[in-house]
Amino acid sequence: MIPRNKSIELLHDYIKNDALIHHCKMVAIAMEAYANHLRKSESDIEEWWTAGLLHDLDWEQYPDEHPNKAVNEILPGLGYSMEVIEAIKAHAPERTGKHPEEELERYLFACDELSGFMHAVSLMRPTGFDGMKPKSVTKKLKTANFAANVSRDDIQRGTELINKPLNEHIQFLIDVFNTTEV
Ligand SMILES: [Fe+2]
C-alpha cells in the first residue's frame, strides 16, 4: 500500500494546474466516501481513494496518451496495485479498450465526470455545495451549453454502472463535497 502523502507528492510532480489537482482530489474524496458507504476494508478504502486521486495523473503532460502513459509507464514501476491501475484504465475505455467491470472501476467511472460537473455547478452558487439540490444539477445537465465539455452520456452511463438513481448519486456527492474539505 502506497501511503497517501506519496501519492499526493506524485500528483504534484505531474500536475501543475490547480483546477486539475482540485478535480483529482474531489474524485479521491468521492471514492473514499463510497468505499466507506459500502463498508469496504481499510486497505480497499485506500485503493479507492488512490484510484480517484491518480486517475488523471498524466492528463496535463500527456494529453494525447492519457491515461495510457500513466497505466503503462508511470504507475506500475511505483508499486501501485493492479486494482488501482485497472480502474484508471477503465475510466477512459475509448482510449484503453478496458471497460469498467469491477466495483472499484464502476465507481470511478461514475464519480469522475459527475464530480467535475457538480464542481462547475457549485461555482455558480454563492454557497457552493451548501444547500445544493439534485434538481439544480439535473437542470444544468439538460442545459447543453453549460459545462459543455462534460459528457452527459458518461454521467448517465456511470450512474447505470453503479445501479443508482441519478438523484441519489448526486445527493450522495453533494453531502460528501459539502462536508469534506478538498
Ligand atoms: Fe481522465
Ligand SMILES: [Fe+2]
Ligand atoms: Fe477526471
